[in-house]
Amino acid sequence: SAVISQKPSRDICQRGTSLTIQCQVDSQVTMMFWYRQQPGQSLTLIATANQGSEATYESGFVIDKFPISRPNLTFSTLTVSNMSPEDSSIYLCSGVTYATEAFFGQGTRLTVV
C-alpha cells in the first residue's frame, strides 16, 4: 500500500493570502485527487490531477482559485489563492493506481482569519 505525506497539517492564514499544500507519495500513482471536507461531512472533490496535463476541476471550482501542479507521478500541490474565511476547511489529497484503492494524505486543516 502507498503512503501519502501531506503538509502542512494545519495552518492559520490571513485573508487575501495564499497557501500551498503539498502531497508526496512513496510510490507512483496514476491519478491524484484533491478534496475539501468539513469535519465529519462529505468529501467534496475539487479537482483531479494527472501528470503532464492540466487538472480537471469540478463544478464550482476554478483554476485561478485552486491552481494545482502535478509535475510527476509521486507529487502534487494545491494552492488556495486569495483566501477568505469561507475557505476554512480540511483539504485532503488522495492517490490511486490501477491495482489499488485510494490512499489519503492526513489532511490540512486550514483556518482563514
Place this chain on the structure above:
Amino acid sequence: GENVEQHPSTLSVQEGDSAVIKCTYSDSASNYFPWYKQELGKRPQLIIDIRSNVGEKKDQRIAVTLNKTAKHFSLHITETQPEDSAVYFCAAKWDNNDMRFGAGTRLTVKP
C-alpha cells in the same frame, strides 16, 4: 461521469445490532468498489473492497455485497461496537482509475 449515491446519511444503532449502508452507482463500467471508515480528525481508511467479478466479500464482522445488474452495493456491519462509530464512505472506480465517493454515512453505535 460517475455518480455515487449513498444512504442513509446518518444511522444510529444499539450496540450488538447490525448496520447496513447502501450505495448506487451510475456507470456500468465501474469495476471496483471500496468502503472507507473515517474517524473524527483522521483520514479515511479502507476497511473492505469488492471487485466487479465478485458478489460478496466478508471480513470478520464486515461484509460487502454487490449487485451489478442493479448497480448497487452495500456494507454490512454485524455485532456493532461503539468503536464502529465513524463516518463511512462508499466509492466506485472504473478503468481509467477515476474514483468517486458517496456523500458518507455517519454511524453512531449506542452502548
